[in-house]
Amino acid sequence: MHTSEAPRLYARDPLLHGLVPRLTGLAYAQRTRVPWEYDKDLPLVLLTGRHGMGRTAVLRALERHYAGRLPLALVDTAGTPQVVELLADLVRSLAPDLGRRFPLLLPGLLAVFAGFGDSADERTRATLRSARLLLACHLESGSEADVAQRWAGRLRARLDEPGAPEAAPQDTGAAGAAGDARHDRYAVAHAALAEYFERYARGRGSAPPRQWYQDRYAESESTTGAAAEGHDGLVRLADWFHRGGDYRQAAEQTLVHAFLEDITAARSKWQRLNRDPRPLVLLDNTHSPAGERLVDLVLAYRARPGTSPHDPLVVVATRLGDAPSSAGDAARRALPDLVTSTHWRRTGHAPSAGLLVVPLTPLSRDDVLLMLDAASAPLHPYLASALHTLTGGHPLAGSVLCDAVLDHTRATASRDSAPGPPAGPLGPRNLLELTTADGVPVTQAILERLLPSPHQRARLVPLSLARDSTAAQALAAHLRLEGPEQLPANAAADYLEAEHWQHDTPQDRPLAADPLLSTLLVHEARRTSHGTDSRRGWQEIHGFLRRHHTTRGEDSEADALRHTLAAGDAKTVVAALSEEFQSEQDRQSALRWLNCLWYAATAPPPPAADWEDQRAEMAAGAFDERYHDIDEIDRCINRLLHGLWYLSDAAAEPEADLCDDIGAELAFLSLRHQSWRAVLSQAARTWPAAVRAKRPVPLPEL
Secondary structure: OOOOOOOOOOOHHHHHHHHHHHOOOOOOOOOEOOOOOOOOOOOOEEEEEOOOOOOHHHHHHHHHHHHOOOOOEEHHHHOOOOHHHHHHHHHHHHHHOOOOOOHHHHHHHHHHHOOOOHHHHHHHHHHHHHHHHHHHHHOOOOHHHHHHHHHHHHHHHHHHHHOOOOOOOOOOOHHHHHHHHHHHHHHHHHHHHHHHHEEEEEEHHHHHHHHHHHHHHHOOOHHHHHHOOOHHHHHHHHHHHHHHHHHHHHHHHHHHHHHHHHHHHHHOHHHOOOOOOOOOOEEEEEOOOHHHHHHHHHHHHHHOOOOOOOOOEEEEEEEEEEOOOOOOOOOOOOOHOOOOOOOOOOHHHHHHHHHHHHHHHOOHHHHHHHHOOOOOOOOOOOHHHHHHHHOOOOHHHHHHHHHHHHHHHHHHHOOOOOOOOOOOOOOOOHHHEEOOOOOOEHHHHHHHOOOOOOHHHHHHHOOOOOHHHHHHHHHHHHHHHOOOOOOOOHHHHHHHHHOOOOOOOOOOOOOOOOOHHHHHHHHHHOOOOOOOOOOOOOOHHHHHHHHHHHHOHHHHHHHHHHHHHHOOOHHHHHHHHHHHHHOOOOOHHHHHOOOOOOOHHOOOOOOOOOOOOOOOHHHHHOEEEEEHOOOHHHHHHHHHHHHHHHHHHOOOOHHHHHHHHHHHHHHHHHHOOOOOOOHHHHHHHHHHHHHHHOOOOOOOOO
């Protein structure tokens, strides 16, 4: 096991050291046996989560620790379009350590692969697949190319033999062409089966698999020529597969049954009595069509009524997003529930009753502290909390940022290399300015993993600044975003839903609903701003959005002020808030004013090249002398706005004095507005605790 070089996984121990060892019977990191939690019926474990939650990392960790210790296969189902190819990949990985040649499945796969022949490239790929199967099952030796060449030559020789099945007479029309293709596939499948049984499965060993398929596929007129040699069931299986549709689904079901029955038969009586470790199959990305189909077929096999032996295969699969909607009878467990026992039992006859869904949860702040523990220099005391707040415990984002922090501290402490950005001390406020070891900005590196499509990612960066779908559509038209779709903003929203970032996109909400994704996209828009004179510049985009919301009426006033502040024009925002504070009297206006104040303060700050961040200093009153020409109410609103603006930043340290000042400023304003006094006093009591805990501020009730 090469575990020393592997990255450590955090907050996944209940799965790695608990559940999987109890299923396989073998400890994760030690060469010791573990008592089985289940003697017979096994759950199929499905790990769910969004991009970057560590689904693939868990499977790779299991592969590293169990490879060579038990029969194991790791297959990425997203890269394979058909179930038969997944089965072939599983056979190739399992056969060497399983000690069995898959006598039921192998002839079925060879018959199916023999029927792929619509083009020369397809025939070559199918022949290579067959060669790999023969090599994995130790039926042939040599290179893949040599075995493929020998296999193809033997099939050609059999097709050229006198009395071999011949191609059907040429016919015209689509029906005739389809019939010719079926007859040709039958001839090649017959040749492949004859070669397999005569060369590799002679004598009594060939009878059980032939009979197994014969029992499932009754004799048909199209395959009577094969019946004499007992190939009828296998040839019909291949014919059904290549017909497609319902026929293919039935053929895939048969092949999955053959696979699981081969796995069951591979364990001898002594292996069962001795409780030898069970074989382990790891299926990644089973939200793909082929992966989802394979999981469904395994679950359906295990849900069959009767007293047939239970297969011993441990299956751990991953799926992007949540469990499928069809998994209504699945059991769901949180990671902490896996430490000692899952208490899972099949509770119904539905296939999904055999599913154990485990959502992968975010990391804790303590996990982040451990990830930063290797820093070569003391870190800012709030850095771990800021990083955790910024990422929401997202494993990939946290890992990239922690690695960047460690690289930066290492380079800072070294005399031989200069640290990358940011310049000066590293603190919470400049976490997103870090770069990876390759010099790539961290926001770019993370987004490339979370949003795989470069085209949609490029759209979402500027559109993430819009308040809702209407504003996003207007901005897309203003930026002249191009694409085959009529509405680029809708296409971007559809992409986020397809990538399981959200179930739907409400028209009155931003396109990216996930807080981490929104933060990264907005920062990337700031980082890649094209300057003040560009249509795609930060100032121009927010200026356009401010004008857009101004035309939408009074209900969009808060949005207009937010974009005004995002452009760096705090003076205009303070003036608007002050005017409303001194002109409105009813208590309902107080609620609207507080909402407008808070929402405007959530504006993203401008790029550093266009603006110097002095929000914390401004909130503390360090620059009050600049505003000697305005009254104390305006100065109070100015300090309050800048304090909330600073503290609303996910990476900002919630300094105790600044949080207390929020309450003091609101209390001061409450004494200067008689009809708003109760509302502002309540906000003065509750808002400091909310901003200190990085929670949305509560709006007082009337």
